[in-house]
Amino acid sequence: MSDFLNTICRFTWLIPVLPLLAFGLILLTGRKGPGHGAYIGIAAISMSFVLSTLVAARTVIHAFGPGEFEPVMVQKLWVLVGSKPIFMGFAVDQLTAMMLVVVTTVAMLVQIYSTGYMHGDERYPRFFAYLSLFSAAMLSLVIADNLLLFFISWELVGLASYLLIGFWFARQSAMRAAKKAFIVTRVGDVGFFLGVLLIFAKTGELNFHKIFAAIPSLMNVTLWGVPVLPLAGLLLFMGAVGKSAQFPLHVWLPDAMEGPTPVSALIHAATMVAAGVYLVGRMYPVFAYAPHSVSLQTVAIIGAITAIFAATIALVQNDIKRVLAYSTISQLGYMMLGLGLGPAGFTAGLFHLMTHAFFKANMFLGSGSVIHGTGTQNMQEMGGLSKKMPWTYWTFFAGMLALAGVPGFAGFFSKDEILLEAYKNMPILFWVALAAAFLTAFYMTRLMALTFWGEPRSHEIHAHESPRNMTLPLVVLGVLSVCAGYVGWPGHNYFHHFIHFGETESEFSLFVMLLATGSGLLGIFAGWVIFVKKWIPSSLLREKMPIVYNLLVNKYYMDELYWAIVVVPLLWFTRVLAVFDQKIIDGIVNGVGYITLGFSIAYAWVDKHIIDGLVNLVGSSTERAGRTLRYAQTGVVQNYMLVVFLGVLVISLVYLFK
Amino acid sequence: MIPLEWYLALSAALFCIGIYGVLSRRNAISILMGIELMLNAANINLVAFGRYLHPNQLTGQVFAVFVLTVAAAEAAVGLAIIISVYRNREQLNVDEIDLMKG
Numbered sequence: 204m205s206d207f208l209n210t211i212c213r214f215t216w217l218i219p220v221l222p223l224l225a226f227g228l229i230l231l232t233g234r235k236g237p238g239h240g241a242y243i244g245i246a247a248i249s250m251s252f253v254l255s256t257l258v259a260a261r262t263v264i265h266a267f268g269p270g271e272f273e274p275v276m277v278q279k280l281w282v283l284v285g286s287k288p289i290f291m292g293f294a295v296d297q298l299t300a301m302m303l304v305v306v307t308t309v310a311m312l313v314q315i316y317s318t319g320y321m322h323g324d325e326r327y328p329r330f331f332a333y334l335s336l337f338s339a340a341m342l343s344l345v346i347a348d349n350l351l352l353f354f355i356s357w358e359l360v361g362l363a364s365y366l367l368i369g370f371w372f373a374r375q376s377a378m379r380a381a382k383k384a385f386i387v388t389r390v391g392d393v394g395f396f397l398g399v400l401l402i403f404a405k406t407g408e409l410n411f412h413k414i415f416a417a418i419p420s421l422m423n424v425t426l427w428g429v430p431v432l433p434l435a436g437l438l439l440f441m442g443a444v445g446k447s448a449q450f451p452l453h454v455w456l457p458d459a460m461e462g463p464t465p466v467s468a469l470i471h472a473a474t475m476v477a478a479g480v481y482l483v484g485r486m487y488p489v490f491a492y493a494p495h496s497v498s499l500q501t502v503a504i505i506g507a508i509t510a511i512f513a514a515t516i517a518l519v520q521n522d523i524k525r526v527l528a529y530s531t532i533s534q535l536g537y538m539m540l541g542l543g544l545g546p547a548g549f550t551a552g553l554f555h556l557m558t559h560a561f562f563k564a565n566m567f568l569g570s571g572s573v574i575h576g577t578g579t580q581n582m583q584e585m586g587g588l589s590k591k592m593p594w595t596y597w598t599f600f601a602g603m604l605a606l607a608g609v610p611g612f613a614g615f616f617s618k619d620e621i622l623l624e625a626y627k628n629m630p631i632l633f634w635v636a637l638a639a640a641f642l643t644a645f646y647m648t649r650l651m652a653l654t655f656w657g658e659p660r661s662h663e664i665h666a667h668e669s670p671r672n673m674t675l676p677l678v679v680l681g682v683l684s685v686c687a688g689y690v691g692w693p694g695h696n697y698f699h700h701f702i703h704f705g706e707t708e709s710e711f712s713l714f715v716m717l718l719a720t721g722s723g724l725l726g727i728f729a730g731w732v733i734f735v736k737k738w739i740p741s742s743l744l745r746e747k748m749p750i751v752y753n754l755l756v757n758k759y760y761m762d763e764l765y766w767a768i769v770v771v772p773l774l775w776f777t778r779v780l781a782v783f784d785q786k787i788i789d790g791i792v793n794g795v796g797y798i799t800l801g802f803s804i805a806y807a808w809v810d811k812h813i814i815d816g817l818v819n820l821v822g823s824s825t826e827r828a829g830r831t832l833r834y835a836q837t838g839v840v841q842n843y844m845l846v847v848f849l850g851v852l853v854i855s856l857v858y859l860f861k
Numbered sequence: 862m863i864p865l866e867w868y869l870a871l872s873a874a875l876f877c878i879g880i881y882g883v884l885s886r887r888n889a890i891s892i893l894m895g896i897e898l899m900l901n902a903a904n905i906n907l908v909a910f911g912r913y914l915h916p917n918q919l920t921g922q923v924f925a926v927f928v929l930t931v932a933a934a935e936a937a938v939g940l941a942i943i944i945s946v947y948r949n950r951e952q953l954n955v956d957e958i959d960l961m962k963g
Contacts, residue, residue, distance in 0.1 A: 838962030840955055841892070845884050 208261035211254065212275040215293050218254050218303060219343035219356075221247040222310075222335040229332040240328030241318045244335045248311045251342065255303035262300035266701050272297070276348060278410070290410060294348035297702045298484055298553065302345040302477070305557050308683075309473040309564045310338040312676035316568050317465040319673035320575055330370060334469065337363035341474050345481065349409040350399045353485070357395070357446070360478055361388050364470050368462040380461035387455040391445020395482070398438030402489070405431050415488040422492065436490045436498025439482060440505075447479025447535045450509040454761055456532055460524040464571030467524060472531050472563035480538045480556050487542070487549055487704055494545055495628075503543025507625075507632040507639075509536030512759070514642035518649070519744075519755045522580045523570045526650050527563070530606065533639060534559045540636060541621040544628045546705040551620035554698050558613035558687050562605035565680035569599035572669040572677065573654060582653040584664060589655040591666040594674040596655050598681030603651055605684040607644035608723035615720070616688035622719045623712055633715075641722040641729075648730025649741075656735055868909035875902035889946070889953040893939045900932045 225247030229240040236243050258275075266272050278292025295303075314334055321330050340363050344356035362385075369381025403409055405424055406417040424431045443449070448456035448471075459471055470476070483490065483502060490498045510533045517529035534555070541552025572595040573588060574580055589596040605612035608619070618640060625633035659666075668674070691698040693711040733739050745752045757763070837843075875898055882895025904925040911921015947953055 836962060838959030840958075841884055848880060848884065 205261075205264065208257060208264065209275075211257045212261050212295060213277065214254065215258055215275065215295050215346055216277070218251045218258070218307070218346065219339045221251050221254075221339075222342065223339035226332050226335040226339060229328050229335065233328050236328060238318070240331045241314070244331035245311070245314045245318075247335060248307060248314055248338055251338070252304075252307040252311045255300075255307045258295055259300040259304045262295060262297055263701065266297055274299075276412070278348060287407065289351065290349065291352055292348045292410075293346040294411065295346065298481075299345055301553070301557060301702060302481055303342065305477075305560045306338070306341050306345060306474050309560055309680075310334070310341075310469060312679055313465045313469040313473075313564065313568070316468075316571070316673050316676040317463075319670045320465050320571055321463060322670075326370070330367075330463070333363060333366045333370065334465075337367060337470065337475070341478065344478055348411055350402065350411070350414070351409045353482075354396065354399055357442070357478060357482075358392065360475055361385060361392070361446075364388075364459070364475050367466040367470060368459045370463055370466065371461070374461070376458075377461040380455075380458040384455040384459045387452055388445040391442045391452055393441070394438045395442025395445075398435050398442065401426065401431065401435050401438060405435075411485065418488055418492055432489065432492045433497040436486075436496070437501060439486050439489065440498060440502055443479035443482045443539070444505065445479070446482070447476045447539065448509075448532050449479070449505050449536065449539060450512050451761070453509060453513065453532045454758075454765060457525050457528040457758070460522070460528050464524065464567060464574060467528070468564045468567030468571065471528065472567045473560035476531065476535055477556050477560060480535065480542065480552065483539070483542050484549065484553050484556075490542075491546060491549070491704065499543050499545065500629075501543070503540050503548075503625075503629060503632060506536045506539025506541070506543055507635045509533065510540060510639040511635050511642070512536070514639045514646070516755055516758050517646045518642060519752065521582050523573060523582050523585075523650065523654060524567075524580055526582070526646060527566055527570055530643060530646070531563055533643060534563065534606070537618065537621055537636065537639070540632060541624060544621075544624040544632075546703070548621065548624040548628070549704040550696075550699045550702055551617065551624050553702055554691050555614075555617035555621055557698075558605065558617045558684075561680055561687050562602040562613055562684035565677060565684050566599055566602040566606070568673070568677055568680065569595050569602060572673055573599075573666075575669050575673065576666045577664045579661075579664065582650065584661040585654045585659075585666075586657045586661075587655070587659040588666050592655075592668045594668060594677060598674075598677040598684075599655070600651070601681040601684045603647045605688075607647050607727055608640055608719060609727070610720055611685075613684050613686070613688035615723075616691045616693070619693070619716055619719050620691065623715045626712065626715045637718060637722050640719060641726040644723040644726025645730045648727045649734050652730065652734035865909055865913045868905060872902045872905040872909070875899075875905065887954050887956055889943045889955055889958075892955065893936065893943070896939075897932060897936065900928055900935075904928050 222244070225243045229236055229243050232240060232243070234240070238245075261275075274294050274296035276292065276294045278290040280288050281291035282289050314331065317330065317334065321327055324330060337360065340356050340359035344353055344360060347353040347356055365381050365385040368384050369377050371377045372381065399409075402414055405421060405426075406414055408414050408417060418432070421431050426434060445452045456471055456476070460467055462470070490496060490502065513529045513532035513536060517526050517533065520526045520529060538552045538555050538559070541548045541555055544551070572592065573585065576592055576595070577585055577588070579585070601612065605614040608615045622633060622636055622640070625636050690701075693716075733741050733743075754760070879895045879898030879900075879902060882898060883892050884895075886892050886895060907921045907925045907928065909921070911919070911924070915921070943953060946958060950958065
């Protein structure tokens with residue numbers, strides 16, 4: 204058995220390759236492929252899922268077995284840069300195994316779900332091709348054993364997200380959202396790439412294990428007076444900030460809801476945004492070179508800011524997907540906060556990554572089902588859907604309880620762990636995160652109340668339950684939203700045993716758990732009071748504090764701020780450049796043209812009059828000479844003879860009297 | 862013994878007569894005769910020099926024999942041309958034979 208699993212692990216590279224092949228195959232076959240191409244994609248990702256499960260099984264067996272855990276590592280020489288060999292390969296350790304299972308599970312369910320959601324779409328096969336490309340990119344990112352492959356996959360993930368967000372590119376807003384997502388994440392990627400270069404420059408290595416091995420030797424190395432390790436950590440974190448939609452580069456994620464809802468579930472809840480968290484997790488030794496390092500603290504603070512910041516915005520959104528989008532940003536903030544809190548927080552953050560992937564994918568797909576059934580995204584037009592869409596309702600409810608951190612659901616365990624770490628390491632951030640937890644529970648209750656509970660508010664909407672192929676993934680994810688947390692039971696934390704950095708497991712604190720649970724339940728209660736019982740009017744905030752309300756509705760004016768301080772100066776600058784280009788560059792080019800023209804005109808004159816004149820002169824002078832000399836040609840032999848005689852005479856005389 | 866100069870003078874005189882004939886006669890046959898005179902002047906020269914410079918060798922004389930041979934060939938070709946010209950033009954006046962005039 205163990206041998207079999209070890210052999211399977213040698214074929215880990217197939218996991219990303221299969222969806223990649225599916226991508227090519229779907230593009231080639233189009234509508235003629237099985238299931239209009241959908242079955243190809245589903246088959247490929249299912250095989251990847253099975254492989255991932257086997258790989259994870261091997262990892263679990265080894266991690267819990269006796270002896271030191273040995274990651275599977277395979278690498279091949281890829282290219283020689285000068286005399287420096289660059290290797291390509293993959294490595295499977297616990298973190299990779301967990302991500303493989305999470306990504307393939309969610310990707311597979313999303314593809315199955317999409318057969319229902321995207322049914323009848325004009326570019327149906329193309330959608331599955333992009334989904335496969337995305338999965339391939341994400342999976343190769345997960346198994347990469349070096350920064351180069353990681354970066355390539357990272358950018359491919361960005362490309363796939365661009366294609367998927369802009370899938371309905373005929374819509375202006377979708378096109379803009381796709382561009383925005385691509386460009387904003389690119390800002391972070393610049394930092395990431397600089398980080399990669401910095402690490403490569405200082406260690407000469409791209410392979411993760413070799414980089415980690417070289418970290419102790421970098422402790423006192425500086426670059427222009429700046430210590431290299433914190434600098435590298437911060438640069439890498441910039442990439443994570445862009446990809447994982449952390450403050451202040453979070454602006455692309457809510458707009459990215461313009462993509463089809465399965466895409467939102469796949470990219471913006473479970474996997475792509477997880478890439479940023481995964482990056483920090485993967486490169487953790489670079490961050491955690493010292494306890495409470497600068498880079499770790501930055502990660503924690505940015506995470507906490509993002510968590511509270513996005514949660515407040517989510518309070519007032521009316522678009523069901525936007526509420527979920529801001530909640531995603533907020534939860535990603537939680538993960539970053541966890542990661543930033545040191546070795547024990549590392550486990551907590553990645554645990555939250557896993558549970559969040561399940562319950563947020565569940566809720567995104569659920570919201571897709573709602574949109575599919577009602578034809579609107581505006582929650583104010585919904586209401587009372589619980590009876591009409593029971594499957595969607597109950598699965599969504601499970602996801603909501605998990606997100607709100609109700610005891611017994613997945614989110615409870617992971618969020619609790621993060622709060623516990625925050626309480627121990629950075630108490631200020633603990634209170635911030637606690638407030639965010641309260642807000643999360645509150646806005647999720649609001650979402651539930653507006654969407655599923657109460658009476659239908661619009662009579663034009665005739666909601667209906669979604670088909671079986673959409674509800675099945677919901678049920679699977681719903682079950683996972685409930686169960687996934689139990690691997691991290693406090694005290695018997697299997698998850699911690701599986702994924703950890705160092706050996707420290709935090710001691711369980713009942714106080715923190717009570718506070719966390721209390722804030723969640725309080726949030727639900729507050730939401731229930733306001734939006735279900737309506738004891739307090741929900742318009743209170745709008746009427747009493749219009750400034751705060753407007754600030755929240757307009758998302759703290761971040762988009763406007765970026766518009767004013769980045770886009771407008773950039774546009775102005777480009778206009779200046781355009782004028783410069785038109786007047787000066789074009790002027791120079793035209794000037795060169797005119798000068799050339801002038802020269803050639805002058806030269807044409809010279810050619811015509813002087814060169815041609817000389818040639819003609821040769822001709823005409825020859826002709827004239829001939830005309831003159833023909834008279835010497837008398838035809839009388841004696842004349843010739845005379846000339847010869849005189850010539851000889853002259854020559855003789857000259858010779859004689861020389 | 863007759864000195865060399867005499868021979869040379871004779872030869873030069875003959876040559877001059879020959880060249881005069883060639884240049885001044887109109888009749889083609891006379892011109893041919895002038896050429897013969899010039900050739901024979903040269904022959905005298907050759908024999909005289911041969912006798913005076915290398916008395917024991919026959920170089921000059923042999924050379925003269927060559928010249929005679931050439932002169933015979935020349936006379937044959939020349940007369941043939943003259944006959945051919947006469948047949949076509951019915952005259953031998955070289956002034957009139959100027960078809961090659963430029």
